[in-house]
Amino acid sequence: MEMLENEQYNCKFGALNNTLEESVSVSSESFADQLAYKLAGVDRDGTIIPSLAEELMEVDHFLSEPKLDNIVEDNVLGLELANQEKCLKIGDFSCPDDLRQLNKGTMSSDAKQEAEKESKFEFLDGMLQGVDEEGNLHVTNDLSNDCADYLLDAGFAEKHSHLDYGHCEGDNLRNLCSEGFSPGLSEREMSPAGMRSLSTAAVPLPESNFGQSTFLLDNMSIRELHEAFRSTFGRETSVKDKQWLKRRILFGLQNLIEVENGSSLLVSGLSSHQNEADLIMSSGNDSSGSSIHQNFTNTHGDRTPLLGRGMGTNGHATSDVMVSVSGAEKIGFGRPSLEERESALLNRKRLRRPTRRYIEESDVTSRTCNGKFETSTANMTQNCSRARSHNRYHQKEFETSTLVSRQLSVGGSGLQVSSGCRVRRGRPRKNSTSLMGHDYNDYKEEHRMLSVQSKKYCGLGSSHSESHDDMSDDCATPIRTGKSGIRRKHHRLWTLAEVMKLIEGVSQHGVGRWTDIKRLLFSSSGHRTSVDLKDKWRNLLRASCVQMQNKKEVERRRKHASLPIPPTVLRRVRELAVIYPYPRERKPRPPPAAVATTPVTGTGSDTSMSRSGRILHRRNFA
DNA sequence: ATTAGGG
DNA sequence: CCCTAAT
Numbered sequence: 001m002e003m004l005e006n007e008q009y010n011c012k013f014g015a016l017n018n019t020l021e022e023s024v025s026v027s028s029e030s031f032a033d034q035l036a037y038k039l040a041g042v043d044r045d046g047t048i049i050p051s052l053a054e055e056l057m058e059v060d061h062f063l064s065e066p067k068l069d070n071i072v073e074d075n076v077l078g079l080e081l082a083n084q085e086k087c088l089k090i091g092d093f094s095c096p097d098d099l100r101q102l103n104k105g106t107m108s109s110d111a112k113q114e115a116e117k118e119s120k121f122e123f124l125d126g127m128l129q130g131v132d133e134e135g136n137l138h139v140t141n142d143l144s145n146d147c148a149d150y151l152l153d154a155g156f157a158e159k160h161s162h163l164d165y166g167h168c169e170g171d172n173l174r175n176l177c178s179e180g181f182s183p184g185l186s187e188r189e190m191s192p193a194g195m196r197s198l199s200t201a202a203v204p205l206p207e208s209n210f211g212q213s214t215f216l217l218d219n220m221s222i223r224e225l226h227e228a229f230r231s232t233f234g235r236e237t238s239v240k241d242k243q244w245l246k247r248r249i250l251f252g253l254q255n256l257i258e259v260e261n262g263s264s265l266l267v268s269g270l271s272s273h274q275n276e277a278d279l280i281m282s283s284g285n286d287s288s289g290s291s292i293h294q295n296f297t298n299t300h301g302d303r304t305p306l307l308g309r310g311m312g313t314n315g316h317a318t319s320d321v322m323v324s325v326s327g328a329e330k331i332g333f334g335r336p337s338l339e340e341r342e343s344a345l346l347n348r349k350r351l352r353r354p355t356r357r358y359i360e361e362s363d364v365t366s367r368t369c370n371g372k373f374e375t376s377t378a379n380m381t382q383n384c385s386r387a388r389s390h391n392r393y394h395q396k397e398f399e400t401s402t403l404v405s406r407q408l409s410v411g412g413s414g415l416q417v418s419s420g421c422r423v424r425r426g427r428p429r430k431n432s433t434s435l436m437g438h439d440y441n442d443y444k445e446e447h448r449m450l451s452v453q454s455k456k457y458c459g460l461g462s463s464h465s466e467s468h469d470d471m472s473d474d475c476a477t478p479i480r481t482g483k484s485g486i487r488r489k490h491h492r493l494w495t496l497a498e499v500m501k502l503i504e505g506v507s508q509h510g511v512g513r514w515t516d517i518k519r520l521l522f523s524s525s526g527h528r529t530s531v532d533l534k535d536k537w538r539n540l541l542r543a544s545c546v547q548m549q550n551k552k553e554v555e556r557r558r559k560h561a562s563l564p565i566p567p568t569v570l571r572r573v574r575e576l577a578v579i580y581p582y583p584r585e586r587k588p589r590p591p592p593a594a595v596a597t598t599p600v601t602g603t604g605s606d607t608s609m610s611r612s613g614r615i616l617h618r619r620n621f622a
Numbered sequence: 623a624t625t626a627g628g629g
Numbered sequence: 630c631c632c633t634a635a636t
Contacts, residue, residue: 491630515624534625535630 218246492527494536499565502533503540503572511537511580540565541582544573 222240505517514530514537522528543565 512625530624531626532630534627538627 496566496569498522498525498528499536499540499569502536503569503576505533506537506576506580511576511582538582540570540573541577544570544577 222242226236501521502517505521508520509516512534514533517533518528518530522533
């Protein structure tokens with residue numbers, strides 16, 4: 001099987017290479033240059049193109065030393081291609097047109113067919129689909145089974161009516177995959193299987209990039225390193241230590257990679273969130289480049305083994321086949337192609353700079369002695385206190401020496417926090433540059449309730465307050481932003497990084513395995529219980545659906561409610577929603593009306609109980 | 623203890 | 630995010 005796949009792969013790979021060569025040769029020389037330029041993320045001088053990682057992920061990624069033995073090559077382009085081979089995966093593809101142009105070389109289908117397909121794609125958008133060589137649409141039956149309920153409920157009905165359900169049966173996932181795709185097929189034509197395999201099995205090797213960068217950095221003088229540092233972090237440094245500089249810079253770069261979809265979201269130019277304002281990138285200028293790579297990606301992608309994880313009738317993944325393959329490695333979903341990342345790197349002039357303190361301390365993993373986490377910068381000050389402490393003050397977070405997630409505290413969402421940013425004992429607050437997860441007027445009642453609770457505990461807390469770990473920050477007083485009204489109170493906002501971790505988690509373990517996801521991907525986040533993950537996923541699903549229903553509406557909404565979840569991400573969510581249908585919501589819920597109305601706001605004992613349960617929960621995973 | 627779902 | 634019911 002493996003051999004077969006390899007053969008297949010080689011074959012396609014060859015074909016692709018031809019395509020690639022042709023395309024390149026046809027294109028202007030400057031394009032080739034551009035390509036190399038971008039791919040390498042390196043200036044001709046050898047200077048690293050600056051980037052600033054906005055959303056810092058866990059530091060541990062950074063801490064692990066890059067392996068530079070991996071890659072040492074002269075030819076930049078060649079090197080990149082080598083890397084591409086390992087790192088490619090589905091990214092966002094915004095330029096199907098270019099893709100098609102390329103495809104013509106390798107595909108037998110004519111333009112009309114393409115056009116036809118395209119029209120369907122309009123409907124299908126992110127929906128997964130497969131196309132065989134004849135151009136016939138295939139949609140796995142699974143769509144009609146497990147997801148139907150959800151999808152229909154969510155308003156997918158319309159779209160579904162346009163689908164031709166294929167004749168595939170049962171294990172069509174496997175079939176689709178093993179048949180493979182012609183090299184020229186665009187991502188949009190990938191089958192669900194293909195998507196899956198790409199997103200889950202194509203194991204990106206950031207180390208490669210790392211190795212490359214490392215290599216480059218190794219050859220830089222202190223001065224150059226300083227320059228790189230400066231452009232990466234937006235500030236000077238006087239450190240002479242090459243290693244230090246290298247690590248720091250690599251950190252910045254890696255960080256960018258980690259943000260992964262963040263970059264493609266940039267590419268899409270749709271992100272309206274604060275930080276992105278200044279890094280708009282025209283998607284047009286390098287479309288051809290993207291095409292090639294995406295094309296390449298595909299080819300590579302379809303060679304990746306398909307993990308048939310059947311979707312059980314219950315909607316849950318039924319086997320762990322995929323885990324055996326992908327579980328071991330950290331996988332990336334839909335990371336932008338390297339080229340995308342690199343170009344994002346290029347175009348991203350400078351972003352908000354990280355707190356000086358942050359930079360300085362990022363390698364000092366331990367907290368300050370007294371545990372205080374002072375926020376010296378204005379930036380920090382702004383966010384330091386978005387926290388929900390309210391009823392969780394007693395929750396002890398034993399994350400003492402975790403070196404973790406000190407997320408970059410830049411660009412808070414602009415919430416104004418009046419209450420003092422008290423120092424916190426525990427781990428530094430993760431910042432949220434984030435996404436207001438709850439899109440709609442979800443929690444209404446809740447707020448009222450919480451508000452009550454919060455007040456209660458605030459009062460309570462202020463007496464012994466500081467001594468208690470987590471109760472420090474804002475006491476959940478409703479926060480108001482100017483005229484916009486009440487924004488969500490405390491509540492830890494979800495970072496884009498977090499969201500993506502979640503998505504990745506789901507793509508790995510499927511939906512419903514929240515404890516696993518929590519353990520594996522959020523082990524460093526003291527907050528974010530598995531329940532939180534679940535909730536967030538639910539929200540994401542809703543968001544993604546709405547986005548499908550009518551984008552305009554969303555656009556409109558977006559202006560009012562800050563919902564900067566990048567379309568790319570939402571798309572991803574939708575994909576996963578199809579793959580791992582969210583457990584059907586059981587409507588028939590016998591009203592528990594008979595029960596005496598529980599004193600929700602009342603007796604502390606009641607709440608206390610549940611809270612302690614919560615604590616236990618958390619402690620287990622903290 | 624975990625998950626699904628409703629508020 | 631909180632809480633409860635159901636596994």
